[in-house]
Amino acid sequence: MKADPAAIVYDLDGTLVAGDIGKAFLHHLIGSAWWRRLVAAACAPVLMPMLHTGRGRRPAVSTFLWIASVGRADAVPALARQFAADQALEILPTA
Numbered sequence: 873m874k875a876d877p878a879a880i881v882y883d884l885d886g887t888l889v890a891g892d893i894g895k896a897f898l899h900h901l902i903g904s905a906w907w908r909r910l911v912a913a914a915c916a917p918v919l920m921p922m923l924h925t926g927r928g929r930r931p932a933v934s935t936f937l938w939i940a941s942v943g944r945a946d947a948v949p950a951l952a953r954q955f956a957a958d959q960a961l962e963i964l965p966t967a
Contacts, residue, residue, distance in 0.1 A: 890962040897955050901940035901948075912939050 902908045919935055922928030941948050 888964060890964055893956075893959065893961070896959070897952060898936055898940055900955055901951065902936065908939055912936060915939070 902912045915935060919932040922932035944951075
């Protein structure tokens with residue numbers, strides 16, 4: 873018998889969980905290899921200011937995501953599950 877899939881909850885307005893788990897996951901992926909950190913650091917002077925503009929945010933996030941996942945795109949779902957299992961989420965009292 874097939875098990876039911878896990879539920880996924882999106883907290884887009886920050887009312888359920890403290891912090892940005894997507895950002896933490898991206899940092900985790902980039903920080904997992906020295907060369908990913910080096911490439912991200914080299915791109916940061918251009919990409920970081922783009923994160924604060926309406927039109928630049930998506931390309932900047934996409935570039936950081938590419939840096940984090942290049943060469944292991946097939947492994948990202950498993951890495952995400954492992955990352956989520958290792959996280960202690962701070963559930964907000966208002967949730």
